[in-house]
Amino acid sequence: MKHVYVLAVAALSAYAADLPTPIAIRDARVVTVSGAEIPKGAVLLRGGLIQDVGPNVSIPAGAWVIDGTGLTVYPGFIDALSTWGIPGAAEPAGGGRPAGAPGPAPVTPSPQTPPAQAQAPRSHGPEDRPQTYSFERAADLVSPTDRRLEAARAAGFTTAATFPNRGIFEGLGAMVNLAGERSRDMVIAEPIGQQIVFRTGGFFSGFPNSLMGNIAYVRQLYLDLDHYKQAHQIYDAHVSGTRRPEYDHDLEGLARSPRVLLPAMEAQQIDRILSFGPELKTPFIVYGLHEAYRRIDELKRANVPVLVSLKWPEKPKDQDPADVPNYRELEMWDRAPGVPGLLAKAQVKFGFYSDRVDTAPDLKKALKKAVDGGLSRADAIRALTLSVAEMYGLSDRLGSIDKGKIANLVVMKGDAFDDKTTVEYVFIDGVQFKPSKETQKGPEKKEGATTGPQKPERGIN
Amino acid sequence: MRRLVSIGLLICVVVFSSAAETILIRNATVLTITKGTVENGSVLVQDGKIAAVGTNVSAPAGAMVVDGTGKYLMPGIIDCHSHTAVEGSVNEGSVSDSSMVNIADVLNPEDINIYRGLSGGLTVSNVLHGSANAIGGQTIVIKLRWGKDAKGLIFEGAKPGIKFALGENPKRQGYPGELFSAGPARERRYPGTRMGVEEVIRDSFTEAKNYQADWKEYNERVGRGEHPIPPEKDLRLEPLVEVLEGKRYVHAHCYRSDEILMLIRIADEMGFKIRTFQHVLEGYRVAKEIAEHGAGASTFSDWWAYKIEAYDATPYNAAMMARAGVVVSLNSDSDELQRHLNLECSKVMRYGGLNETEALSMVTINPAKQLGIDDKVGSIEVGKSGDLVLFDQHPLSNYSKVLKVWIDGQEYFDRDKDLANRKEFEQKKKTLMDKEKAAEKKPEEGKGEPKKGAGPGGKAGKKKEAAKPEEVQ
Numbered sequence: 043m044k045h046v047y048v049l050a051v052a053a054l055s056a057y058a059a060d061l062p063t064p065i066a067i068r069d070a071r072v073v074t075v076s077g078a079e080i081p082k083g084a085v086l087l088r089g090g091l092i093q094d095v096g097p098n099v100s101i102p103a104g105a106w107v108i109d110g111t112g113l114t115v116y117p118g119f120i121d122a123l124s125t126w127g128i129p130g131a132a133e134p135a136g137g138g139r140p141a142g143a144p145g146p147a148p149v150t151p152s153p154q155t156p157p158a159q160a161q162a163p164r165s166h167g168p169e170d171r172p173q174t175y176s177f178e179r180a181a182d183l184v185s186p187t188d189r190r191l192e193a194a195r196a197a198g199f200t201t202a203a204t205f206p207n208r209g210i211f212e213g214l215g216a217m218v219n220l221a222g223e224r225s226r227d228m229v230i231a232e233p234i235g236q237q238i239v240f241r242t243g244g245f246f247s248g249f250p251n252s253l254m255g256n257i258a259y260v261r262q263l264y265l266d267l268d269h270y271k272q273a274h275q276i277y278d279a280h281v282s283g284t285r286r287p288e289y290d291h292d293l294e295g296l297a298r299s300p301r302v303l304l305p306a307m308e309a310q311q312i313d314r315i316l317s318f319g320p321e322l323k324t325p326f327i328v329y330g331l332h333e334a335y336r337r338i339d340e341l342k343r344a345n346v347p348v349l350v351s352l353k354w355p356e357k358p359k360d361q362d363p364a365d366v367p368n369y370r371e372l373e374m375w376d377r378a379p380g381v382p383g384l385l386a387k388a389q390v391k392f393g394f395y396s397d398r399v400d401t402a403p404d405l406k407k408a409l410k411k412a413v414d415g416g417l418s419r420a421d422a423i424r425a426l427t428l429s430v431a432e433m434y435g436l437s438d439r440l441g442s443i444d445k446g447k448i449a450n451l452v453v454m455k456g457d458a459f460d461d462k463t464t465v466e467y468v469f470i471d472g473v474q475f476k477p478s479k480e481t482q483k484g485p486e487k488k489e490g491a492t493t494g495p496q497k498p499e500r501g502i503n
Numbered sequence: 504m505r506r507l508v509s510i511g512l513l514i515c516v517v518v519f520s521s522a523a524e525t526i527l528i529r530n531a532t533v534l535t536i537t538k539g540t541v542e543n544g545s546v547l548v549q550d551g552k553i554a555a556v557g558t559n560v561s562a563p564a565g566a567m568v569v570d571g572t573g574k575y576l577m578p579g580i581i582d583c584h585s586h587t588a589v590e591g592s593v594n595e596g597s598v599s600d601s602s603m604v605n606i607a608d609v610l611n612p613e614d615i616n617i618y619r620g621l622s623g624g625l626t627v628s629n630v631l632h633g634s635a636n637a638i639g640g641q642t643i644v645i646k647l648r649w650g651k652d653a654k655g656l657i658f659e660g661a662k663p664g665i666k667f668a669l670g671e672n673p674k675r676q677g678y679p680g681e682l683f684s685a686g687p688a689r690e691r692r693y694p695g696t697r698m699g700v701e702e703v704i705r706d707s708f709t710e711a712k713n714y715q716a717d718w719k720e721y722n723e724r725v726g727r728g729e730h731p732i733p734p735e736k737d738l739r740l741e742p743l744v745e746v747l748e749g750k751r752y753v754h755a756h757c758y759r760s761d762e763i764l765m766l767i768r769i770a771d772e773m774g775f776k777i778r779t780f781q782h783v784l785e786g787y788r789v790a791k792e793i794a795e796h797g798a799g800a801s802t803f804s805d806w807w808a809y810k811i812e813a814y815d816a817t818p819y820n821a822a823m824m825a826r827a828g829v830v831v832s833l834n835s836d837s838d839e840l841q842r843h844l845n846l847e848c849s850k851v852m853r854y855g856g857l858n859e860t861e862a863l864s865m866v867t868i869n870p871a872k873q874l875g876i877d878d879k880v881g882s883i884e885v886g887k888s889g890d891l892v893l894f895d896q897h898p899l900s901n902y903s904k905v906l907k908v909w910i911d912g913q914e915y916f917d918r919d920k921d922l923a924n925r926k927e928f929e930q931k932k933k934t935l936m937d938k939e940k941a942a943e944k945k946p947e948e949g950k951g952e953p954k955k956g957a958g959p960g961g962k963a964g965k966k967k968e969a970a971k972p973e974e975v976q
Contacts, residue, residue: 164692167598167739242591253591254604254632254640258738262603265736273732280730287732310590310613313652318608357939369928370613372935 064088066101070110075428076442087449090472117427118200118450122349122393127184127218131207165248168262176295178206178213181232191220195468196402196477198452205237212237221470234434236299264322267296301325309336316344332378342388347433352408353397383416393430403484413459527562531571537882548889551911579626579890581870583801584834588614596635599703603738604640610653616838618649621916623842624892624905632666634756637673637703639666661876667755669762670812708773711743752778758812760785779873784816790827799830799873804850822855832870845898
């Protein structure tokens, strides 16, 4: 608590001190992403926006100048599907998000039943609208006090497409900055989409508790939405003499979603979602993708943006040594980090999402794995910035270092994805943050208590 | 088991390389099922279909010739009751009418049991929802085209179905709490009795009829130039309307004769047909009524007494129903049993005295009739699909082995290739395991790495959740 307080004060003073003063980073390597890299140039920030960028930027008198010699400026990284900014969303109590979250994980029912669900009345069908929080808005839930934000910034992230985190229809996401004096400062745009998670409970839990039940349920709700829209249209055209259609809170949430995010981790799940997605008559994004090395052509043909989980599959920690993994598992551990490289080569639009990897060293390591797996550095940066802005329709304000865009930058000493590289500064809405060395290195295992607030406490809620 | 998983994956690569071609299988004993047995017979398959059957068929230029000397060729085996290739649970057991869910949505072409089925000569499966509820989910007929995606499995032109279930499974209510201490108390599911099961079915069809009428009325009003708000589309009732309109088959899980008669009465009352009674262990008692209704019966050869309602059974059931004029098939209901359905046929010869053709019909042309696909598969006849199995000995012999399997004239299983590829495959796997081991050692340098416990989203290739005792299918 004490730490949060200190941080808040620091952020407050930063806002007060910095906003009116222009900031110039000069003599730095600038990776604009939208255009050519500038080997030696300057970026001028003012009023929370990028005022100028180029090899020859005139720096106004009174500007706070940072000598960028030896530094590289990138657009701030964007987590393309996140819970960052929603305090307590790290791990919902009772493991509401099934283990390994993103893919349909129907293989094992979650061992614990969340207490809230156990008490909830049993759902008897889609008409009961079980597990539907389609109306919940991330924009109303975010808070700069989420302790994971500092760790995310230390890995170069300034922004996240954040979504509420319960149910099958998780609610309306928001593009948020990972800092702000108040919650409302964080929100860049909302709603940006509706996230769907397939959740399978026990045999006798309420509807739906199977993967096919989840699919049928999602299909039914979108049919209901069709009907809802049609009914209102007919009513509006013939008010007199027509009985008014009901107001439906859940469907209003769906109606407001400009796109829907659907999970698919394995090859057959990708096939399934690519044929299911179009049924919903809403633009969709597929997230998960660890076995996409077997479906690159199909993804290219479908022309659907995708998000790759940074939680790379690996050997389970306490696996019985006698339990030999099967070939497909082994191949997935080996090839999943190669997926981003293959997607880039095929020119499939993709981004990364943190998927509960939320310490700076883990994030860096996960990104480096993708680069080691064959993704070019330039493509990696694009996937972390402009590509995500484009798929959410926000490339007019985010994702590259261009005049007029939001002043979200990350300044590194060295090249991103090198082991020794450090994040020197992060700018969010033009406000400067300097991540501590401890945060970048990650929590010390043994003396956790003394190293600061970086490690988010899990399961608080 | 895992070894077999792996081998299957490798084989799928091999299979892809052999596209449908012209194949002549010559000089085999051809068990056509419907047209007798042709000694020293040859079968020509062209463009995926059987083009010629006889003793005097010559190979066109470029045809692949398979020598069948001393071997037996029969049509691909058909299983009228399967739960193979389903991702996740086969039951949406939360509700007593789960007709909104569809097995076709969750087909898993990666299920190794497809390949294992092939290795036993199986080529077609009726993939059903489980029996947890009175009206279960929608079902789909597949061909075991191992290596294809989910859409590639679907049997084109086969009518979809829906699963019904009677008796102990659908009347199971859930955990009442402390009494059996199987978990926390939950709100109980209706129904808890057999009469409740009957009521659920009658109630759902009454709703379906109202739904059908609502749409009819809506369309009439639109026809009159009015602007009504349409009824809401209901995914639960749509398939039941299809049943009423004869566009969808009903496959009903059942045991007791009184319940079989009960379902026939509901069907007559509501105006639909039961396509097959599944398991139907007391079918021998009401075979006449089943035949009169025009339903088929898909049963086990000699499996019973695994629950109270399955006690009053006999291995003569299949033969007795067949003698009474019912179209009878033998099903597996099991990933394991589906690999040797040919041997199930031997049992009905022992119990009931059926002849070889009658017996083998129960896993070929009879299930094809029950699924309405007997114009396409189920026997070796000109014009039917090139779904063929080559055995080294007579398929009714315990010692027989499957050598080759074709579906639509394409080779999907070859015993010799499977065996030959195992070594190479083991090597490939070892390489990956060594790589993984090497990677595992590395992180120890950077001590204090917090290793994440949770595994990846879907456990690749992991077998679907083991059937719990209450999940009898």
